[in-house]
Amino acid sequence: MATTGASTPRERYRAQVRTEITERAWEQIATAGASALSLNAIAKQMGISGPALYRYFASRDDLITELVRGAYRSLADVLGEASSTGADLAGLAHTLRGWALADPQRYFLVYGTPIPGYQAPEDTLATSSEIMTILLDACTALTPGNTVTAFGTHLEGHRDWAAGNPAPPEALHRFLTFWTRMHGVLSLELAGHFAGMDLDPVLLFAAELEDLLKPRS
Amino acid sequence: MATTGASTPRERYRAQVRTEITERAWEQIATAGASALSLNAIAKQMGISGPALYRYFASRDDLITELVRGAYRSLADVLGEASSTGADLAGLAHTLRGWALADPQRYFLVYGTPIPGYQAPEDTLATSSEIMTILLDACTALTPGNTVTAFGTHLEGHRDWAAGNPAPPEALHRFLTFWTRMHGVLSLELAGHFAGMDLDPVLLFAAELEDLLKPRS
DNA sequence: TGTACATCAGTGAACGCGCGTTCACTGATGTAC
DNA sequence: TGTACATCAGTGAACGCGCGTTCACTGATGTAC
Numbered sequence: 001m002a003t004t005g006a007s008t009p010r011e012r013y014r015a016q017v018r019t020e021i022t023e024r025a026w027e028q029i030a031t032a033g034a035s036a037l038s039l040n041a042i043a044k045q046m047g048i049s050g051p052a053l054y055r056y057f058a059s060r061d062d063l064i065t066e067l068v069r070g071a072y073r074s075l076a077d078v079l080g081e082a083s084s085t086g087a088d089l090a091g092l093a094h095t096l097r098g099w100a101l102a103d104p105q106r107y108f109l110v111y112g113t114p115i116p117g118y119q120a121p122e123d124t125l126a127t128s129s130e131i132m133t134i135l136l137d138a139c140t141a142l143t144p145g146n147t148v149t150a151f152g153t154h155l156e157g158h159r160d161w162a163a164g165n166p167a168p169p170e171a172l173h174r175f176l177t178f179w180t181r182m183h184g185v186l187s188l189e190l191a192g193h194f195a196g197m198d199l200d201p202v203l204l205f206a207a208e209l210e211d212l213l214k215p216r217s
Numbered sequence: 218m219a220t221t222g223a224s225t226p227r228e229r230y231r232a233q234v235r236t237e238i239t240e241r242a243w244e245q246i247a248t249a250g251a252s253a254l255s256l257n258a259i260a261k262q263m264g265i266s267g268p269a270l271y272r273y274f275a276s277r278d279d280l281i282t283e284l285v286r287g288a289y290r291s292l293a294d295v296l297g298e299a300s301s302t303g304a305d306l307a308g309l310a311h312t313l314r315g316w317a318l319a320d321p322q323r324y325f326l327v328y329g330t331p332i333p334g335y336q337a338p339e340d341t342l343a344t345s346s347e348i349m350t351i352l353l354d355a356c357t358a359l360t361p362g363n364t365v366t367a368f369g370t371h372l373e374g375h376r377d378w379a380a381g382n383p384a385p386p387e388a389l390h391r392f393l394t395f396w397t398r399m400h401g402v403l404s405l406e407l408a409g410h411f412a413g414m415d416l417d418p419v420l421l422f423a424a425e426l427e428d429l430l431k432p433r434s
Numbered sequence: 435t436g437t438a439c440a441t442c443a444g445t446g447a448a449c450g451c452g453c454g455t456t457c458a459c460t461g462a463t464g465t466a467c
Numbered sequence: 468t469g470t471a472c473a474t475c476a477g478t479g480a481a482c483g484c485g486c487g488t489t490c491a492c493t494g495a496t497g498t499a500c
Contacts, residue, residue: 033332035252052477112330114408115250151424161414176421184401191331197378204393207368269444
């Protein structure tokens with residue numbers, strides 16, 4: 001929760017209205033999906049005229065960009081918080097799951113179907129790295145004594161994305177496995193693909209996590 | 218490739234135009250995403266007037282439904298073909314990957330971010346079962362001698378979705394693991410999340426597949 | 435084979451709608467002296 | 468404390484646009500005798 005420097009009444013008011021706009025925007029996304037986001041609809045819901053929103057966001061794209069930024073930021077914050085209070089990889093996994101379930105459309109805005117042509121703002125790359133770093137460190141804490149896999153060896157030669165993180169190859173491999181497996185279970189669960197199957201998604205999640213935590217051959 | 222009963226010239230013509238409409242629709246989805254699908258735009262691209270499309274599809278939703286149906290059908294066909302020519306679980310995995318890479322937006326239409334409020338047509342449930350059956354059988358062929366997991370035991374009591382398939386609990390568990398892990402790698406790859414990372418997605422896919430094929434403890 | 439009729443693909447005008455965005459404005463809030 | 472001025476949030480009218488969909492129609496294709 002980064003504190004803004006706002007201090008004058010006007011600045012506080014502006015910040016408050018901006019916040020309300022983004023809240024309404026999230027509500028709308030949850031109801032009809034990100035592509036149905038409409039500035040006029042948000043204004044109507046807030047009881048103000050459409051053009052008034054242009055005092056707060058330069059365009060519709062600008063608002064979406066802000067939402068994307070907020071989603072990344074929120075995930076980085078929640079994982080950072082968990083990690084700094086001692087959570088290990090299993091704890092982070094449950095934090096991630098809680099964050100995803102709290103607002104599925106927020107999860108999908110970041111990790112779901114990309115809108116062809118839409119480019120995420122550059123500064124989300126930094127937040128994305130922040131998230132990876134937290135998870136990668138948790139993987140490093142878990143790997144001592146593991147055998148290096150073939151894929152781990154590949155990664156050792158292609159580790160630019162790890163941004164200087166000294167994680168050993170086993171940790172790099174485990175991080176990717178963690179990411180893709182958690183995403184696999186979560187995204188199918190959130191998309192409702194297990195809905196008619198009468199199975200308990202949390203048990204599947206737990207089983208995948210347990211397998212992930214085992215020492216690797 | 219189920220053969221339609223069409224025989225008169227008019228029926229053949231109709232089928233051909235319907236096909237062209239869906240082809241243009243796919244092109245448009247690939248360019249701007251499923252939510253941007255516009256009947257008028259398709260008509261313009263085909264050089265005919267907008268209302269003419271109503272001879273072929275009752276509404277925009279009807280067209281989308283047809284696309285969804287086609288996507289499921291196509292995957293079931295391609296997996297069925299592979300399976301009936303002797304492919305094992307690994308072969309099916311590569312078939313799935315090939316199908317997904319051939320048209321990412323088609324993959325996402327089925328397994329991607331759901332559009333809140335949109336209901337897939339009921340008959341896709343049958344095709345979905347068809348897909349599951351093929352994969353489940355391949356899992357069954359792989360499981361003899363494996364230990365039953367806790368999650369496998371849970372599934373034994375919640376196997377209605379397997380539609381009478383006599384797969385043992387280990388196979389049920391392995392099927393779900395197969396599904397979520399493949400989806401995890403594929404959907405992140407197709408969404409471009411590995412793009413800036415300079416790693417080879419096919420190696421990650423292969424590593425996950427290899428792990429999946431190992432006997433389970 | 436030729437004529438009379440039915441079918442049906444495609445047209446063009448029209449409908450109401452909601453969208454993003456601009457612009458000149460009013461009126462309230464804050465600032466300077 | 469009171470007045471003069473500047474800032475700026477919000478309004479309402481207007482813009483052009485593309486959408487899905489309907490309707491009465493024209494003209495070509497197919498069918499029946």
